[in-house]
Amino acid sequence: xxxxxxxxxxxxxxxxxxxxxxxxxxxxxxxxxxxxxxxxxxxxxxxxxxxxxxxxxxxxxxxxxxxxxxxxxxxxxxxxxxxxxxxxxxxxxxxxxxxxxxxxxxxxxxxxxxxxxxxxxx
Amino acid sequence: xxxxxxxxxxxxxxxxxxxxxxxxxxxxxxxxxxxxxxxxxxxxxxxxxxxxxxxxxxxxxxxxxxxxxxxxxxxxxxxxxxxxxxxxxxxxxxxxxxxxxxxxxxxxxxxxxxxxxxxxxxxxxxxxxxxxxxxxxxxxxxxxxxxxxxxxxxxxxxxxxxxxxxxxxxxxxxxxxxxxxxxxxxxxxxxxxxxxxxxxxxxxxxxxxxxxxxxxxxxxxxxxxxxxxxxxxxxxxxxxxxxxxxxxxxxxxxxxxxxxxxxxxxxxxxxxxxxxxxxxxxxxxxxxxxxxxxxxxxxxxxxxxxxxxxxxxxxxxxxxxxxxxxxxxxxxxxxxxxxxxxxxxxxxxxxxxxxxxxxxxxxxxxxxxxxxxxxxxxxxxxxxxxxxxxxxxxxxxxxxxxxxxxxxxxxxxxxxxxxxxxxxxxxxxxxxxxxxxxxxxxxxxxxxxxxxxxxxxxxxxxxxxxxxxxxxxxxxxxxxxxxxxxxxxxxxxxxxxxxxxxxxxxxxxxxxxxxxxxxxxxxxxxxxxxxxxxxxxxxxxxxxxxxxxxxxxxxxxxxxxxxxxxxxxxxxxxxxxxxxxx
Numbered sequence: 001x002x003x004x005x006x007x008x009x010x011x012x013x014x015x016x017x018x019x020x021x022x023x024x025x026x027x028x029x030x031x032x033x034x035x036x037x038x039x040x041x042x043x044x045x046x047x048x049x050x051x052x053x054x055x056x057x058x059x060x061x062x063x064x065x066x067x068x069x070x071x072x073x074x075x076x077x078x079x080x081x082x083x084x085x086x087x088x089x090x091x092x093x094x095x096x097x098x099x100x101x102x103x104x105x106x107x108x109x110x111x112x113x114x115x116x117x118x119x120x121x122x
Numbered sequence: 123x124x125x126x127x128x129x130x131x132x133x134x135x136x137x138x139x140x141x142x143x144x145x146x147x148x149x150x151x152x153x154x155x156x157x158x159x160x161x162x163x164x165x166x167x168x169x170x171x172x173x174x175x176x177x178x179x180x181x182x183x184x185x186x187x188x189x190x191x192x193x194x195x196x197x198x199x200x201x202x203x204x205x206x207x208x209x210x211x212x213x214x215x216x217x218x219x220x221x222x223x224x225x226x227x228x229x230x231x232x233x234x235x236x237x238x239x240x241x242x243x244x245x246x247x248x249x250x251x252x253x254x255x256x257x258x259x260x261x262x263x264x265x266x267x268x269x270x271x272x273x274x275x276x277x278x279x280x281x282x283x284x285x286x287x288x289x290x291x292x293x294x295x296x297x298x299x300x301x302x303x304x305x306x307x308x309x310x311x312x313x314x315x316x317x318x319x320x321x322x323x324x325x326x327x328x329x330x331x332x333x334x335x336x337x338x339x340x341x342x343x344x345x346x347x348x349x350x351x352x353x354x355x356x357x358x359x360x361x362x363x364x365x366x367x368x369x370x371x372x373x374x375x376x377x378x379x380x381x382x383x384x385x386x387x388x389x390x391x392x393x394x395x396x397x398x399x400x401x402x403x404x405x406x407x408x409x410x411x412x413x414x415x416x417x418x419x420x421x422x423x424x425x426x427x428x429x430x431x432x433x434x435x436x437x438x439x440x441x442x443x444x445x446x447x448x449x450x451x452x453x454x455x456x457x458x459x460x461x462x463x464x465x466x467x468x469x470x471x472x473x474x475x476x477x478x479x480x481x482x483x484x485x486x487x488x489x490x491x492x493x494x495x496x497x498x499x500x501x502x503x504x505x506x507x508x509x510x511x512x513x514x515x516x517x518x519x520x521x522x523x524x525x526x527x528x529x530x531x532x533x534x535x536x537x538x539x540x541x542x543x544x545x546x547x548x549x550x551x552x553x554x555x556x557x558x559x560x561x562x563x564x565x566x567x568x569x570x571x572x573x574x575x576x577x578x579x580x581x582x583x584x585x586x587x588x589x590x591x592x593x594x595x596x597x598x599x600x601x602x603x604x605x606x607x608x609x610x611x612x613x614x615x616x617x618x619x620x621x622x623x624x625x626x627x628x629x630x631x632x633x634x635x636x637x638x639x640x641x642x643x644x645x646x647x648x649x650x651x652x653x654x655x656x657x658x659x660x661x662x663x664x665x666x667x668x669x670x671x672x673x674x675x676x677x678x679x680x681x682x683x684x685x686x687x688x689x690x691x692x693x694x695x696x697x698x699x700x701x702x703x704x
Binding site: 017020021022023024026029033036037040043044047079080083086087090093094097098101102104105108109114115117118119120121122 | 200264268271275278279282285288289291292293294295296298299302303305306309310312313314316317322364365368369426427677678680681682683684685688689692
């Protein structure tokens with residue numbers, strides 16, 4: 001049932017957001033943001049799904065169906081799946097930058113507590 | 123050249139800085155400065171390509187290029203479109219031009235850094251500018267998201283560029299958290315819109331959204347506004363802005379404030395005026411509220427800052443608010459004023475941040491309370507700073523006078539007197555904040571002399587001089603700028619139907635609107651005079667008295683906690699989305 005996917009995406013997103021809003025540990029905040037990110041993947045993959053559709057691969061169609069039939073509407077939307085791939089790539093890059101900043105903060109301050117890293121204020 | 127040939131130059135204008143970003147770190151191995159020279163060449167190439175397209179575009183034609191030749195079939199587009207309309211091209215030209223000036227400035231200010239640093243710096247600056255130019259030219263929602271992320275990734279690197287400085291790391295973490303959330307908003311919005319309308323192309327979306335909207339469309343609109351609002355630094359999404367500007371080196375702050383925040387404005391303008399143009403949503407009302415609140419709050423925060431760069435950064439929040447108010451009037455004078463102010467802001471804020479960077483470079487001080495007497499020891503810089511302040515203050519004959527005047531007349535035309543009054547109040551506070559800064563840094567007498575003495579090198583002088591001259595020029599010939607740039611841009615934003623048709627038909631024209639600006643309008647002159655007088659009085663008051671309680675409270679809200687800033691931003695996202703759904 002696809003509604004479960006949407007619900008799952010919403011729950012994942014809220015969990016991630018809760019982590020970012022309430023945890024002070026910088027690594028946990030990064031994990032929260034990663035959770036929010038994966039919820040968008042789940043959302044996009046679910047939006048791409050059409051009722052009883054197959055994967056959007058038109059070569060070697062399943063038995064009894066031709067590529068043309070598949071293209072006519074019985075496949076999941078490849079465009080949204082593409083976005084998902086793009087987002088995964090961008091997400092990996094952002095997480096890498098995130099963690100390298102956290103490592104540097106940990107080296108300089110000897111702490112991972114966000115509350116002790118607030119020199120810039122007011 | 124034919125329009126198709128001119129259109130095919132558009133991807134090259136983005137490819138040039140991207141290629142430069144790859145080559146610069148390698149060139150740095152030969153000679154550190156070669157990295158910056160490479161990026162200067164790449165940016166000037168991009169500028170040249172964009173200038174080749176300028177006469178056709180500002181003449182009212184829209185140049186369109188579908189990447190890979192994937193042109194629309196029967197009104198539906200799968201390929202990614204690059205479409206140069208006057209609004210996008212004006213921003214792209216501004217990015218390439220000011221970007222080249224900033225690289226030149228960096229060459230003389232930071233030219234002494236090592237090969238690794240300069241190579242990385244040049245690559246990141248070019249990536250950021252490629253992202254901005256791409257975002258200005260694209261006509262595809264997901265492509266816009268990709269350029270948003272390219273610019274964002276580069277901005278993270280630039281914020282934390284001086285990795286050995288702990289505040290830079292703190293600022294990098296804040297900009298990472300808030301911009302990543304903004305990225306989710308934009309991405310989810312583009313996906314939702316694709317899911318309901320089956321389109322990514324601006325033209326196709328604008329046609330599809332003319333029908334009554336569904337909930338998902340409204341949700342997407344809210345998420346777009348919140349996501350780009352974060353990039354633009356609108357209140358309450360502005361938590362990252364002041365910190366990122368304070369920690370970064372001078373030219374990087376100038377790049378962020380003068381150019382990068384405008385990416386958010388381009389996104390907001392595209393979505394609210396060109397994509398959702400036919401939809402009867404309260405989008406203009408929401409923008410007006412966001413704009414007025416940002417203008418006021420940014421100015422108030424700027425008034426109480428002691429750090430010069432932080433003061434200028436909060437002023438950026440305020441100026442972005444002013445531009446959004448201009449766009450939210452949705453009438454020719456207001457929108458033309460908004461676009462004009464975007465150009466002006468890029469010029470004068472870049473100038474001011476470079477001045478601030480030069481002061482830090484020369485004296486090693488960042489706090490206003492430790493400065494003073496710079497006008498006597500450094501008159502050239504004082505003049506440049508003065509030009510910037512006068513431009514923001516809206517003093518004729520500088521450029522701010524024209525754009526503010528246009529926005530005011532836009533507000534009067536649409537009879538919105540409450541935002542008008544609040545905008546004037548914000549203007550007075552802005553003048554007070556900058557006047558206070560100019561007094562403390564330049565005019566206040568100072569007994570002891572500074573220990574460090576470094577002079578402005580030729581590249582720095584050239585960049586400051588060019589920017590100051592542009593501030594004056596754009597204020598002296600408003601008729602020309604309006605006729606050639608601001609009016610065509612406003613026509614493209616307000617003639618959204620024609621823009622949409624042009625994108626889908628791979629080229630088209632836009633009917634030109636004409637606004638007039640009465641330079642010697644007694645009302646505008648009186649406003650300029652009165653706001654300067656009131657601003658000076660307020661600055662004088664602030665220098666003598668303690669900070670008022672309200673402003674202390676406002677400062678306490680900006681407590682530096684990244685969790686709280688995220689909380690404000692999420693509250694803002696919920697409020698904006700709720701405004702559309704309820």
